[in-house]
Amino acid sequence: MKAGRGQETGKDYVPWTTVRDFSGNNSQSGRVPGWKTGRIHNFLSQFERHYFYMLEWSDNITDIREKYPLPIENTSDLSQRLGIKHPEDQKTKELIVMTTDFVINVNQNGNNEMVARTVIPANQLSSKRKIDKFELERMYWAERNVDWGIVTEHEIPKEMAQNIEWIYACRDIDGSPFHSSPTILAQLEPTLYSEVTNSYGFSLAEAALNVDKRTGMENGASLWAIQHFIATKQWIVDMTKRIHPSKPLFVERAAQNGIQHHKENVVS
Structure with a gap:
């Protein structure tokens, strides 16, 4: 006390x-x-x-x-x-x-x-x-x-909790590949979104690596950015299904077509 x-x-x-x-x-x-x-x-x-x-x-x-x-x-x-x-x-x-x-x-x-x-x-x-x-x-x-x-x-929901745990540390850009240049993260979003949503069978990790190579960023930077966009709810995904970087991921922008994030009722 x-x-x-x-x-x-x-x-x-x-x-x-x-x-x-x-x-x-x-x-x-x-x-x-x-x-x-x-x-x-x-x-x-x-x-x-x-x-x-x-x-x-x-x-x-x-x-x-x-x-x-x-x-x-x-x-x-x-x-x-x-x-x-x-x-x-x-x-x-x-x-x-x-x-x-x-x-x-x-x-x-x-x-x-x-x-x-x-x-x-x-x-x-x-x-x-x-x-x-x-x-x-x-x-x-x-x-x-x-x-x-x-x-x-x-x-x-175990899978949802595990998904949040996977993205949790990527909400804040401090210590990230973009900590010294946050504007690059915003500029990267359209390219990364296009790659992930039009990957034609590529896994999430492969799509991210493709962007890393095309933009000259260090390996893993784009995957971190994906986690950041999900953590900040700029990108909407089905959080109730386990996100596997080794598999494709369906994402939508939060503002696209009036999509609103579902507010989980976790204290009922």
């Missing part, structure tokens, strides 16, 4: 727990720079990270706070009222601060609403102890008129 964890919003928010708080090597944990918040987000599992990618992709999400702490005085009171044992340290028996995996701000019909979501694999929902903890969490948010829900892998 003294360090300011679990407070503020946007770029100033600091999660209650971070990857660095845990010892050992967890291959599923990671730190990801946020598109919306401009800060580093911390995740302890690939499952959490994939849900985060879905939130980042959604146009109506305005803020994402992971590992949001629930005041211990409130959850302690709830545990006594409901007759549910509060989480505690196994050694010291001191009560542990409970957290909600994601607290999200959602812009719905012009209203900025806050919702809370807990992510967990479906096969863990049979645990009575976890269900008891969820009831404490649910009641905490219910008493504050905040919508709370559980997200399992069944609510996260």
Whole structure:
């Protein structure tokens, strides 16, 4: 609390727990720079990270706070009222601060609403102890008129999350082949779009390499540009189907024929 964890919003928010708080090597944990918040987000599992990618992709999400702490005085009171044992340290028996995996701000019909979501694999929902903890969490948010829900892998389209992960780092041109000349990226778009949409059986990687050779750019520059155009939603693709660079890809410009990006409902 003294360090300011679990407070503020946007770029100033600091999660209650971070990857660095845990010892050992967890291959599923990671730190990801946020598109919306401009800060580093911390995740302890690939499952959490994939849900985060879905939130980042959604146009109506305005803020994402992971590992949001629930005041211990409130959850302690709830545990006594409901007759549910509060989480505690196994050694010291001191009560542990409970957290909600994601607290999200959602812009719905012009209203900025806050919702809370807990992510967990479906096969863990049979645990009575976890269900008891969820009831404490649910009641905490219910008493504050905040919508709370559980997200399992069944609510996260795996291929879509993997697609977002593939393009994620290419949204910002810093560190890219075009970081010193962003105008070249804009000039490249018509040529690259024509090559990808008229590739006649060429794979996405082959179409990109053709443009690299024709323009004299380094190998991989055009493929990065494709990822950038998708990440910035200048190009629209079916994100629910896995993008394979070794296969052709159907793309359309966002403004072409009035095409609008579909706003994913990821917090229902």
